[in-house]
Amino acid sequence: MYTSTASSMGLINNTINGYTFLSFIGSGSFGSVYKVEKDNNFYAVKVFRESYVYEEYLKNGENNRIRREIDIMKSVDHPFLVKYIDDFKHTYLNNSSYFLVMEYVQGQTLEVIIKSKLLRTENEIIELFSRILEGVRGLHNIINNGISNGIIHRDLKPENIIVSRDSVKILDYGISKVIDYTSLTSTGKFIGSPAYASPEQIRDSKNIDKRSDLYTLGVILYEMLTNQLPYSYNGLPDLINKILFESPIPPRKWNPNLSNYLENIILKLLGKKEYQRLSKSNRARNICGHGRRK
Numbered sequence: 139m140y141t142s143t144a145s146s147m148g149l150i151n152n153t154i155n156g157y158t159f160l161s162f163i164g165s166g167s168f169g170s171v172y173k174v175e176k177d178n179n180f181y182a183v184k185v186f187r188e189s190y191v192y193e194e195y196l197k198n199g200e201n202n203r204i205r206r207e208i209d210i211m212k213s214v215d216h217p218f219l220v221k222y223i224d225d226f227k228h229t230y231l232n233n234s235s236y237f238l239v240m241e242y243v244q245g246q247t248l249e250v251i252i253k254s255k256l257l258r259t260e261n262e263i264i265e266l267f268s269r270i271l272e273g274v275r276g277l278h279n280i281i282n283n284g285i286s287n288g289i290i291h292r293d294l295k296p297e298n299i300i301v302s303r304d305s306v307k308i309l310d311y312g313i314s315k316v317i318d319y320t321s322l323t324s325t326g327k328f329i330g331s332p333a334y335a336s337p338e339q340i341r342d343s344k345n346i347d348k349r350s351d352l353y354t355l356g357v358i359l360y361e362m363l364t365n366q367l368p369y370s371y372n373g374l375p376d377l378i379n380k381i382l383f384e385s386p387i388p389p390r391k392w393n394p395n396l397s398n399y400l401e402n403i404i405l406k407l408l409g410k411k412e413y414q415r416l417s418k419s420n421r422a423r424n425i426c427g428h429g430r431r432k
Contacts, residue, residue: 149172149185152230154228155224155228157174157176157183157239158175159172159173160173160175169184169235173242174239180242181223181239181240181242182240182242183237183238184237185236185237185238186235186238208222208225208238211289212225213281214276214280214311216273216277218272218273218276218305218307218308219277219307219308219311220240220243220300220308220309221240221241222238222239224239225239241307243300243302243307244302245302245303246300246301247297247298247299247301248266248270248296248301248306248362249295249297251301252296252361252362257362260395260396260397263359263362263363264400266301267355267358267362269305269306270308270358271355273306273308274291274294274308277290277308277351278290278348278351288348289311290348290350291310291311291354292339292343292346292351293310294351294354294355294358295333295354296358296361299358332378333367333377334354334357335354336350336353336381337381337382337410337411340378340381340382347412349412349415352407352415353409353415356404356407356408356415359400360386360404360408363393364392364393364396366387366392368387368389369381386408388405389404389405403416
């Protein structure tokens with residue numbers, strides 16, 4: 139039975155499928171992440187929450203959304219996207235879970251870097267953001283089984299971006315396709331990352347396109363340049379209302395030294411309607427490259 143959370147399974151110092159669990163890294167909407175070792179190599183393993191896995195397999199058997207998304211993710215090969223290595227189901231201490239093995243990335247999350255105010259110059263920020271943008275562009279252009287339809291990340295946020303000295307790695311792409319951002323639990327908790335969700339994601343998360351990720355990139359760039367989010371809000375209903383209907387606070391309110399050029403890029407990315415945003419991530423990439431040369 140799928141009765142307890144993955145983090146309570148006592149995995150540390152145990153070996154499953156040849157992977158020895160060394161330490162707990164963190165947890166999120168879908169489960170917990172651990173650092174593991176196999177054949178003298180380190181990896182990160184995401185252990186999906188049992189209730190989530192059980193529901194998917196109970197409804198759809200082997201042909202479920204987890205299985206399909208992982209098959210696509212394992213075809214990804216891009217320097218700014220974390221690489222998926224292996225996956226398997228396993229029952230441990232009477233708890234059945236799904237294990238997803240990824241490359242282990244050393245560094246700090248962008249969330250920590252922003253909160254620590256380690257981004258000091260506009261050029262430094264744009265250089266970093268351009269790498270994130272390149273990763274998202276690579277994701278959007280993924281070819282799988284000869285079909286070039288790409289992957290929409292759907293849950294971009296600073297917490298899902300690891301920054302090392304000379305690179306970035308975007309995590310958790312594809313997995314969040316199964317999140318329903320339009321669903322609220324009985325306690326009013328939002329499923330996903332509401333501060334980074336696009337208006338269309340809030341309205342109907344199952345029917346979005348790549349421009350939703352562009353909106354989220356606008357939120358991330360806003361935060362990188364101001365250490366603030368685009369909206370001040372009191373509680374989830376207020377935040378959702380502002381994302382849907384109100385204009386963002388001009389970023390120059392928080393950072394008067396921000397160039398008009400970059401402020402315009404941010405506000406275009408944060409357009410309420412998809413067509414108002416920069417239409418392609420490579421166009422945004424070229425704009426950021428131009429801004430970096432200024």
